[in-house]
Amino acid sequence: MSVLAVLIIVIGLPLILIGIGFVIMATKIFNGDGGQAERAQTLEVARQLERTLSALESRLTALEDIILAGSATREGGRDDRQI
Numbered sequence: 001m002s003v004l005a006v007l008i009i010v011i012g013l014p015l016i017l018i019g020i021g022f023v024i025m026a027t028k029i030f031n032g033d034g035g036q037a038e039r040a041q042t043l044e045v046a047r048q049l050e051r052t053l054s055a056l057e058s059r060l061t062a063l064e065d066i067i068l069a070g071s072a073t074r075e076g077g078r079d080d081r082q083i
Contacts, residue, residue, distance in 0.1 A: 003067060011060050018053050022046065 025046045029039055 007060075007063065011056060011063070014056055015053070018049050018056070022049050025049065 025042050028042050029046075
């Protein structure tokens, strides 16, 4: 499996799910059917989704650094592994 496919599965799929969750939460907030308590709960869930998205962004940055460091090692330096 290629690196791009792994990145899409590991990072893209959770991001899509978080985006869908955010749209559902925003729809609930602005729909106007619920009371004040439900809106507060929905906003808390949206905050949790935002924190999760930030954590995924950090992981993506770390994976990107690892991949770039690995490719730089293969291109510019000596690699002791046998392929």
